[in-house]
Amino acid sequence: MSSEPIDTPTKILQATLKLLEAPDAKLPTMSDIARATGISRQAVYLHFPSRTDLLVAATRYQDRLNDIDTGLAPSRGARSGAERLDAFVTAWGNYIPKIYGVARAIMAVTDTDAEAAAAWNTRMQDMREGCSAAISALAEDGTLPPGTDIEQATDLLWTILSVRNWENLTQTCGWSQDCYIATIRGMAMATLARDLGALTDVLACTDPPA
Template identity: 35%
Template structure:
């Protein structure tokens, strides 16, 4: 007989996969507890034993999708960079790896967040994480003494936050047909030109 904790993990995984499919295929409005239970092949009672509300399910779904995409591991590559001038390139490489794969779930939540408290709570968590990450990048630039003196750390963080938005992603990849590689390299180049102080020139020998 399968151990109870193994069955519980399997049920939870099935619920999250069903929730993900519903959002991808039908948008956030399709994410009802009844539809999730049916899609996962579980009873509503079993569903509520794992997630006491749709809010709890939405928060768990965000974590689940981030895990599937590998956001934490991708972000760790950014923070492992030791040279401050190389940090922006790795930051935008991280966005190119992850943001396109988060787009559908995030957009589904955005569309209804003003009318749905569950969606609003979820989106606030996303924004808090984005702001913290952007600020961390900007601080690293300042600490490495490569941030142009015309920018404060907070102003630089604001710009980075704007550039990682899904509006930018959809415009460039969707409407303008940029590849993920072009998205990465061109945004890196633009951010470097805007935010970084000129590299010190190497003095020539006699």
């Protein structure tokens, strides 16, 4: 813990993340955030013009903290396309739990707030880059199923790796993180890579849901 003073915007962001990442996870109001920060509700508005802006800023702050790119390094270093796909799926799949609290809040306001939807879309677009790169690598290897459209394969991988799917499997169905990773890796390989060996034990996790 550093002893240097922290500026108020950062304190607000920290408090927001803490609330969003709490296990019981109600969606916090501006009052909640202000109280958690130890300042007045109106003071929050001095630094963030709206609730949506604050949530978006919180995602960016969190990305900085988690340093997403380091996790993706093995993916870029992969030799074959299949290897790259595999590494990317694993890296992203393990990143999701770190952002889930914030993602949940953003996705919740997305239905009513166009600006939030745009922000979330932008964020997911970054992830789509990784999908696109993995698919392209497969295409160069010729391991993509014949006649496959690159854009379309990217869309599909992007959808498979959505936070909603992670949420469904781990939160609703109760899968362990390891089980999720193993299964999604298997499904991505089975669907997108001609690597038929990977088809074996796609769905044979040793760790069944609760």
